[in-house]
Amino acid sequence: MNASRLLFVDDEEGFLELYRTAFARDGYTVETTDTVEGARERVAKGDIDLVVLDIRLGETSGLALLREIKARDARLPVVLSTAYARYQDDFSSWLADAYIVKSSDLGELKQAVRRCLGAGR
Amino acid sequence: MSVSRGAGGVQERTHRPARSRHLRERGPALRSMRPRRVLDLLRRVSEVLETVVDPEVAAWSVLVAFTAGEGLGCNRAFLLLADGEELRGWFGVGPRTREEAREVWSEMRQRGVLPLERLAAPDQGSVEAEQRRHTATLASLSHPIVKGCGAWRRAFIGRGNHPNPCVRHWLTVLESRELVVVPLMASGRPWGVVLADNFVTHVPIYHGTLEAAETLAHYLRAALERTQLLRRFQEERRRRLVAEHATALLDTARTLAHDLKNPLALAGGLARELMAAPPASNETLLRQLSIAASAISRAEQRLGELVDGLASRADGITLEPVEVGAIVDRVMEAFRPLAASRGVRLLSYHPARPVMASAVVPSLERCLENLVVNALEALRDHGGEIHAAVSEDSPWVRLEVADNGQPLPAALRGDPFVGGITTRRGGSGLGLASVRTLAEAMGAKVEYDEREPGWVRFTLFLRRWS
Numbered sequence: 001m002n003a004s005r006l007l008f009v010d011d012e013e014g015f016l017e018l019y020r021t022a023f024a025r026d027g028y029t030v031e032t033t034d035t036v037e038g039a040r041e042r043v044a045k046g047d048i049d050l051v052v053l054d055i056r057l058g059e060t061s062g063l064a065l066l067r068e069i070k071a072r073d074a075r076l077p078v079v080l081s082t083a084y085a086r087y088q089d090d091f092s093s094w095l096a097d098a099y100i101v102k103s104s105d106l107g108e109l110k111q112a113v114r115r116c117l118g119a120g121r
Numbered sequence: 122m123s124v125s126r127g128a129g130g131v132q133e134r135t136h137r138p139a140r141s142r143h144l145r146e147r148g149p150a151l152r153s154m155r156p157r158r159v160l161d162l163l164r165r166v167s168e169v170l171e172t173v174v175d176p177e178v179a180a181w182s183v184l185v186a187f188t189a190g191e192g193l194g195c196n197r198a199f200l201l202l203a204d205g206e207e208l209r210g211w212f213g214v215g216p217r218t219r220e221e222a223r224e225v226w227s228e229m230r231q232r233g234v235l236p237l238e239r240l241a242a243p244d245q246g247s248v249e250a251e252q253r254r255h256t257a258t259l260a261s262l263s264h265p266i267v268k269g270c271g272a273w274r275r276a277f278i279g280r281g282n283h284p285n286p287c288v289r290h291w292l293t294v295l296e297s298r299e300l301v302v303v304p305l306m307a308s309g310r311p312w313g314v315v316l317a318d319n320f321v322t323h324v325p326i327y328h329g330t331l332e333a334a335e336t337l338a339h340y341l342r343a344a345l346e347r348t349q350l351l352r353r354f355q356e357e358r359r360r361r362l363v364a365e366h367a368t369a370l371l372d373t374a375r376t377l378a379h380d381l382k383n384p385l386a387l388a389g390g391l392a393r394e395l396m397a398a399p400p401a402s403n404e405t406l407l408r409q410l411s412i413a414a415s416a417i418s419r420a421e422q423r424l425g426e427l428v429d430g431l432a433s434r435a436d437g438i439t440l441e442p443v444e445v446g447a448i449v450d451r452v453m454e455a456f457r458p459l460a461a462s463r464g465v466r467l468l469s470y471h472p473a474r475p476v477m478a479s480a481v482v483p484s485l486e487r488c489l490e491n492l493v494v495n496a497l498e499a500l501r502d503h504g505g506e507i508h509a510a511v512s513e514d515s516p517w518v519r520l521e522v523a524d525n526g527q528p529l530p531a532a533l534r535g536d537p538f539v540g541g542i543t544t545r546r547g548g549s550g551l552g553l554a555s556v557r558t559l560a561e562a563m564g565a566k567v568e569y570d571e572r573e574p575g576w577v578r579f580t581l582f583l584r585r586w587s
Contacts, residue, residue, distance in 0.1 A: 083383045
């Protein structure tokens with residue numbers, strides 16, 4: 001049983017539903033939010049083990065939130081998950097512990113989460 | 122063969138050898154071109170150069186003025202431009218050999234061609250062909266800039282014993298007895314040089330010709346600098362546009378990734394999860410199925426918008442909702458008097474309620490006009506009927522134009538929309554081709570059939586406006 005607590009940040013409720021279903025089945029404690037403010041508050045509260053962050057959050061950039069999270073706690077693993085592969089060219093994205101291009105197959109995301117949690121705190 | 126070459130043949134006719142020999146012996150400054158003729162030539166060339174936008178056309182225009190019989194009358198002329206430490210052959214006009222000269226000049230005389238008259242409307246293809254024709258000679262003329270070239274101030278006549286190695290090189294390459302050399306200098310260094318000779322007629326070159334040649338060469342330099350600057354400006358503009366397009370494409374790719382790939386990944390991901398472990402409650406199952414269905418609908422809609430957008434952007438047009446029945450009524454009404462004069466009945470059918478298609482009004486009108494003109498041509502001899510009908514055939518709006526005139530010629534039946542086949546039916550042969558081009562630019566298509574005996578039908582399939 002995996003007790004890690006994951007926070008998923010995505011502006012699309014459908015993805016949050018998918019992540020809840022898929023990661024809860026794997027034994028994670030899953031929390032979700034569809035806003036930057038919600039994510040900011042939840043991270044500030046502590047006890048999150050890993051954040052999975054979409055880059056395009058409505059009109060806001062997830063990259064700015066990534067910088068905030070890392071400035072607050074550089075050891076908190078953040079996995080960027082986005083539909084657009086070329087964001088990897090943006091040096092802001094290099095702060096992330098992993099970069100995943102969204103796919104209908106969650107295998108790569110799950111693997112990245114496991115790897116980051118293993119290497120994390 | 123191009124006829125833009127020098128008309129030395131005209132000069133051949135008017136040349137009086139005895140008088141010329143006498144003048145040569147006394148020196149080159151004794152006879153000049155008549156001032157009025159020179160002024161007329163300079164005026165014509167300067168007027169042409171004012172509007173020229175291509176460096177090649179500018180060079181061609183001036184070198185034609187050098188070689189035309191009604192110009193300076195040289196047999197051939199070349200332009201060399203400084204490129205680093207070399208004077209490089211860049212453009213040439215005139216025959217390459219004596220045989221070619223006889224052939225070309227004879228043809229020009231027979232056809233009454235006056236090269237200067239062609240300056241007003243240069244043919245880009247002929248200009249490029251002329252430049253290509255002299256490639257080998259131009260390459261041979263190229264020569265490193267040597268000491269002494271920088272001392273040139275005025276045009277001169279170079280002969281075999283000339284002290285400058287460049288001049289001797291050019292005389293050798295061109296096998297010339299004497300060569301007009303018009304230097305173009307910039308800051309004491311050669312910027313370029315115009316060379317001209319009479320290698321066929323051997324007509325001597327006079328002082329007045331040199332002065333006119335100098336003036337023409339300076340016109341050419343100004344025109345070349347202007348056109349080269351314009352070309353660089355256009356190239357910069359093109360690069361900027363490419364960069365802007367690239368940025369816009371990146372933005373589009375990001376948007377597409379978000380709007381198209383996201384819903385597909387979501388729908389696929391949910392489907393995989395449902396297959397791997399169906400949820401215990403029906404409520405969860407239905408909710409997740411609903412999310413997946415909604416994501417697929419969103420992707421489908423976005424894809425449709427993308428297809429429409431690309432179709433319209435291909436020709437820089439913007440599609441708009443167009444009431445097809447109203448267009449049909451308007452166009453048919455415009456053709457009614459002409460049709461009546463030919464004994465042709467025009468009939469149109471469309472639903473009472475508006476049928477809206479994605480189109481561009483002028484393009485759709487042009488398509489319909491071309492189809493009606495085509496039908497009228499088919500009915501020219503015997504009269505008949507033209508039917509235009511609008512109907513809905515989701516996702517299309519069909520606009521049919523049918524006539525009971527002569528059938529399409531066999532040559533057109535395979536692909537009546539191919540351009541350039543001229544038949545009585547179809548006029549220039551470009552009308553139907555234009556229909557297809559316009560239709561495709563609107564994301565529409567056009568088909569032809571003769572399924573109904575005695576009738577020829579063209580059908581435009583326009584995208585329904587949604």
